[in-house]
Amino acid sequence: MMQHFPILSIMVLFFGAFLNGIFGGKNAKARKIIVLASIFLSFLMVVAMTGPVMLEGQIISYWLGNWEPAMGFAFGIGLEVDAVGLFFGLIISTAVLVSGLYSFEYMSHDDALGYYYTLYLMLGGGVLGLVFSGCLFNIFVMVEIMTFSAVALTAFRNEKYGALEAAFKYLVVGSIGSTSVLVGTILLYNQTHTLNLAQIASILPSVSNGVTAVAFGFLFVGFATKAFLFPFQPLAADAHAVAPSSISVLISGVLTKTGVYGIIRLVYVLYQSMNLGPVKTLVVFIGTLSMFICVTMALAQHDFKRLLAFHSISQVGYVITAVGLSTALGVAGGLYHAMNHTLFKSLLFLTAGAVLHQTDTTNLDELGGLSKRMPKTTVLFLIGAASISGLPPFNGFASKWMIYQATFEAAAAQNNFGFALVGIIEMLTSVLTLASFIKVTQSVFFGQMPKKWENVKEVGNGMIIPMGILAALCVITGVAPSAVEKYLLAPATSAVYSVGKYINAMMGEGFAEGVSLSSETVAVDLGRSGYWNPLAWLALLGILLFGAFVAFVLLRKEAKTKESEAAEMFGSVDEKFEPFFSGERAEFSQVGGSDMFWGFKKVMRPYLDFMHDAHSGVVNDYVRWAVECLALVLLYCVLCGL
Amino acid sequence: MNIVLIILKWLFHILVFPGFLFTLCAALLLAGIDRKLVARMQNRVGPPLLQPAYDLLKLFGKEIIIPRQANKKAFLSAPAVGLASLLVTSLLLPFSASFVAVSGVADVIVVLYLLTIPAVAIIVGAASSASPFAGVGLSREMVAVMAYELPLTIVLVTVCRKAGLMMDESGMTFSLATVMQYQAEHGAMITKLSMIPAALAMLFIIPCEVGAHPFDIAEAETEICEGTLAEYSGLPLAFYELAHYVKMFILTSLFCVLFLGGFTTGVVVVDLILRLIFCVVVTFLCITVPHAVCARFKVEQVFKFYWTWVLGLALVSLLLVWLGL
Numbered sequence: 011m012m013q014h015f016p017i018l019s020i021m022v023l024f025f026g027a028f029l030n031g032i033f034g035g036k037n038a039k040a041r042k043i044i045v046l047a048s049i050f051l052s053f054l055m056v057v058a059m060t061g062p063v064m065l066e067g068q069i070i071s072y073w074l075g076n077w078e079p080a081m082g083f084a085f086g087i088g089l090e091v092d093a094v095g096l097f098f099g100l101i102i103s104t105a106v107l108v109s110g111l112y113s114f115e116y117m118s119h120d121d122a123l124g125y126y127y128t129l130y131l132m133l134g135g136g137v138l139g140l141v142f143s144g145c146l147f148n149i150f151v152m153v154e155i156m157t158f159s160a161v162a163l164t165a166f167r168n169e170k171y172g173a174l175e176a177a178f179k180y181l182v183v184g185s186i187g188s189t190s191v192l193v194g195t196i197l198l199y200n201q202t203h204t205l206n207l208a209q210i211a212s213i214l215p216s217v218s219n220g221v222t223a224v225a226f227g228f229l230f231v232g233f234a235t236k237a238f239l240f241p242f243q244p245l246a247a248d249a250h251a252v253a254p255s256s257i258s259v260l261i262s263g264v265l266t267k268t269g270v271y272g273i274i275r276l277v278y279v280l281y282q283s284m285n286l287g288p289v290k291t292l293v294v295f296i297g298t299l300s301m302f303i304c305v306t307m308a309l310a311q312h313d314f315k316r317l318l319a320f321h322s323i324s325q326v327g328y329v330i331t332a333v334g335l336s337t338a339l340g341v342a343g344g345l346y347h348a349m350n351h352t353l354f355k356s357l358l359f360l361t362a363g364a365v366l367h368q369t370d371t372t373n374l375d376e377l378g379g380l381s382k383r384m385p386k387t388t389v390l391f392l393i394g395a396a397s398i399s400g401l402p403p404f405n406g407f408a409s410k411w412m413i414y415q416a417t418f419e420a421a422a423a424q425n426n427f428g429f430a431l432v433g434i435i436e437m438l439t440s441v442l443t444l445a446s447f448i449k450v451t452q453s454v455f456f457g458q459m460p461k462k463w464e465n466v467k468e469v470g471n472g473m474i475i476p477m478g479i480l481a482a483l484c485v486i487t488g489v490a491p492s493a494v495e496k497y498l499l500a501p502a503t504s505a506v507y508s509v510g511k512y513i514n515a516m517m518g519e520g521f522a523e524g525v526s527l528s529s530e531t532v533a534v535d536l537g538r539s540g541y542w543n544p545l546a547w548l549a550l551l552g553i554l555l556f557g558a559f560v561a562f563v564l565l566r567k568e569a570k571t572k573e574s575e576a577a578e579m580f581g582s583v584d585e586k587f588e589p590f591f592s593g594e595r596a597e598f599s600q601v602g603g604s605d606m607f608w609g610f611k612k613v614m615r616p617y618l619d620f621m622h623d624a625h626s627g628v629v630n631d632y633v634r635w636a637v638e639c640l641a642l643v644l645l646y647c648v649l650c651g652l
Numbered sequence: 653m654n655i656v657l658i659i660l661k662w663l664f665h666i667l668v669f670p671g672f673l674f675t676l677c678a679a680l681l682l683a684g685i686d687r688k689l690v691a692r693m694q695n696r697v698g699p700p701l702l703q704p705a706y707d708l709l710k711l712f713g714k715e716i717i718i719p720r721q722a723n724k725k726a727f728l729s730a731p732a733v734g735l736a737s738l739l740v741t742s743l744l745l746p747f748s749a750s751f752v753a754v755s756g757v758a759d760v761i762v763v764l765y766l767l768t769i770p771a772v773a774i775i776v777g778a779a780s781s782a783s784p785f786a787g788v789g790l791s792r793e794m795v796a797v798m799a800y801e802l803p804l805t806i807v808l809v810t811v812c813r814k815a816g817l818m819m820d821e822s823g824m825t826f827s828l829a830t831v832m833q834y835q836a837e838h839g840a841m842i843t844k845l846s847m848i849p850a851a852l853a854m855l856f857i858i859p860c861e862v863g864a865h866p867f868d869i870a871e872a873e874t875e876i877c878e879g880t881l882a883e884y885s886g887l888p889l890a891f892y893e894l895a896h897y898v899k900m901f902i903l904t905s906l907f908c909v910l911f912l913g914g915f916t917t918g919v920v921v922v923d924l925i926l927r928l929i930f931c932v933v934v935t936f937l938c939i940t941v942p943h944a945v946c947a948r949f950k951v952e953q954v955f956k957f958y959w960t961w962v963l964g965l966a967l968v969s970l971l972l973v974w975l976g977l
Binding site: 379381382385388392399400401402407411414415418419421422423425427430433434437438441442444445448449451452455456457458459542547550551553554555557558559561562587588589605606607608609610612613 | 663666667671672717718719720721723726728732733735736737739740743759761762764765766768769772775776779780781782783784785787790791792794795797798799801802805806809812813816822823824826869882883887891950951952954955956959970971974
């Protein structure tokens with residue numbers, strides 16, 4: 011039974027989309043049942059596979075139509091679930107599930123919901139199919155399915171300003187990425203005469219030549235487009251700002267992860283080229299650029315969702331950088347951060363959605379003081395913000411800490427000054443991330459409340475519960491990093507390096523040995539030179555906070571004057587409970603998003619102006635960037651002779 | 653029996669030494685000395701040595717006013733979280749190569765991040781007070797954090813690399829205890845030529861991180877009425893003041909760990925007194941003198957200063973250490 015789960019978990023979603031297309035158009039109840047049934051079934055099947063794959067180290071492979079390889083050649087279409095694929099599968103199905111649960115209340119104001127859920131299920135199925143696929147051509151097919159569903163969903167609220175424009179940009183540049191994947195696939199097929207990932211991996215090291223180097227460049231750029239890495243970041247910003255928040259969750263938490271997955275598969279498994287200096291340099295360089303440029307772009311935004319969109323790419327930059335270090339600790343840290351990014355960024359997008367749902371705007375300059383009206387959303391947002399800013403003890407800190415360790419250790423071990431600078435940029439990026447979330451905290455949830463938001467209400471449980479699930483996961487994965495490491499990261503990291511095992515699971519025992527690859531499970535050593543024990547730290551903090559609480563209670567009893575008592579004594583209004591204006595009330599207003607960080611912006615003005623001009627919003631420019639970048643990467647790949 | 657002893661030992665470390673009680677006393681003493689020295693340099697008599705303690709006692713008894721528009725929970729819990737995380741940090745700093753109160757819990761990167769939590773607490777507290785002055789203040793506070801965090805990171809990496817080259821086979825260490833060990837064996841970091849720029853950079857970073865005078869853009873009472881603290885009164889304000897003093901002690905103490913680590917005797921009491929003396933010297937150099945001499949910088953001047961001069965100093969050191977000097 012278990013070996014059918016990979017195909018079933020994908021089929022359930024596609025079949026749900028099909029059924030929903032037929033029955034879900036008008037009938038809300040049928041739609042709800044179909045959607046819930048398919049996302050839950052798919053989720054359960056993915057979770058069920060963790061037992062054998064993560065704990066016992068098996069690889070589940072499945073041949074469609076039972077067309078198994080004959081004479082050492084893979085003819086059929088295969089699915090292969092190893093620990094890396096399943097790791098991403100788990101991330102994806104969790105995000106799809108949460109996004110689906112959230113959609114029911116969140117999308118209640120929209121019409122044409124039949125189309126929405128059909129596209130949503132197609133997107134989920136496409137993404138899950140991509141990470142479980144064992145065949146390069148099917149990866150391309152799934153890339154196309156997910157890109158087109160995502161484009162359509164971006165334009166779903168097409169009454170909104172910019173929705174069609176964003177979808178158009180995404181369509182054009184996304185197609186360049188998809189085409190790039192297709193061209194890479196064709197070139198590889200030309201050289202290896204197979205499309206099966208395992209077989210390509212077994213052949214490639216022996217036929218390495220100029221054509222495979224070009225194919226590498228095409229595939230790398232193709233997957234980088236899917237992860238919106240630099241220079242594709244403007245697309246994500248436009249798409250996220252207009253897409254429904256439940257779809258932003260999928261675009262940011264899931265689509266970008268397929269890019270990361272593709273790059274990991276490409277460099278570690280297909281080409282096994284991660285030990286080459288030029289590849290390392292390329293991957294780390296792209297990752298670092300994405301990380302830094304996008305965080306500075308995020309600082310300059312004044313739309314909640316655009317800001318989150320730039321942070322998505324900045325965080326994916328961390329993942330790519332860590333993966334590019336080519337150490338076991340780096341891969342583990344990167345995977346950990348990929349998971350955490352899905353959790354906290356989905357949470358943040360959902361809180362942004364909650365604000366949008368209740369106020370109909372995400373403009374940071376207009377909002378303010380919502381914490382009094384939406385207390386639960388505020389707490390959930392603060393958890394997400396603390397996680398992404400990497401404040402201990404939340405999950406963002408645990409994974410960033412691992413990435414820092416990996417970066418500095420790689421720098422020290424290879425005596426590479428460049429990596430040391432990369433490590434410093436990583437830490438700087440973290441501070442800038444904190445700064446931009448301080449901006450959101452102040453200008454959306456705290457600060458003064460403009461009059462027009464006085465009647466805003468908290469969102470219902472249909473939205474609070476999905477957000478609560480994500481917030482709980484953020485805390486759990488942050489407080490128990492050793493458990494995450496043992497059950498998820500160590501198997502996945504080991505699978506990244508166990509190429510021979512991957513080949514054998516697909517092509518039959520002894521195949522990897524035939525091309526002189528070991529099929530042993532590679533044991534990974536995640537040892538590191540630092541210490542971080544969140545539970546002990548929490549215990550310390552807990553004791554001290556308890557002390558502070560006691561002090562508050564003891565001392566406050568005598569000193570506190572209730573406002574109501576004061577009102578009785580002095581009449582209706584007591585000035586001392588008003589904010590302090592030094593007597594000039596009229597001069598002051600809410601310090602909104604655009605007013606923050608004046609000194610920083612003034613000093614960085616030339617850089618920010620340059621970035622502002624570069625992100626022109628014209629699709630022609632973005633296409634030019636894409637093509638130029640593709641050309642540069644191809645040139646680099648050929649010159650370095652991968 | 654054994655477990656009870658361990659728990660008692662932990663509680664002693666947390667509550668008495670080197671945690672709560674000791675850190676508070678040392679911090680208040682340091683603040684008192686600082687004020688006295690500033691006064692003497694400005695040809696004033698100055699307050700008594702225990703004036704900070706008297707101020708705090710007075711604040712404990714004052715009424716707590718919560719602005720009507722404020723978010724009460726965030727407004728009241730922010731100061732406590734900030735102070736608590738500072739006190740936790742004080743437990744993680746080693747006093748000598750052999751004595752760390754709580755080891756195996758955190759490393760240099762964790763300490764770096766723990767030190768940002770008080771700043772975040774101040775910012776969240778200020779944001780929740782819904783005051784426009786606090787809004788301006790928190791924006792400036794964050795600019796200050798962005799300004800000093802980059803050079804601070806580089807200084808820490810430099811020290812870790814320098815110690816790790818000799819002490820750790822991977823060429824990098826993140827343990828403060830190892831940094832102390834290195835200095836015990838090879839002499840204090842400050843005596844190494846390549847580390848002097850980093851030490852200078854650290855001396856510039858401390859006043860900004862503490863929010864001391866020439867860099868106190870976030871509290872600037874003459875321009876924005878104490879900025880981040882504008883709405884605070886009574887006990888929460890006392891917590892903030894206390895956090896300010898504790899931060900002063902912890903950062904000077906961190907400087908001693910990073911750069912003045914070699915001079916230890918192994919006797920805890922003697923080490924303690926030595927550490928306090930060093931702390932006073934460092935405080936005098938990087939907090940008292942600028943306070944008495946300089947006027948407050950403008951916001952963008954602070955940012956520019958840290959991202960050019962201080963960053964440059966730190967980078968020079970990192971490069972020298974990387975070249976093996």
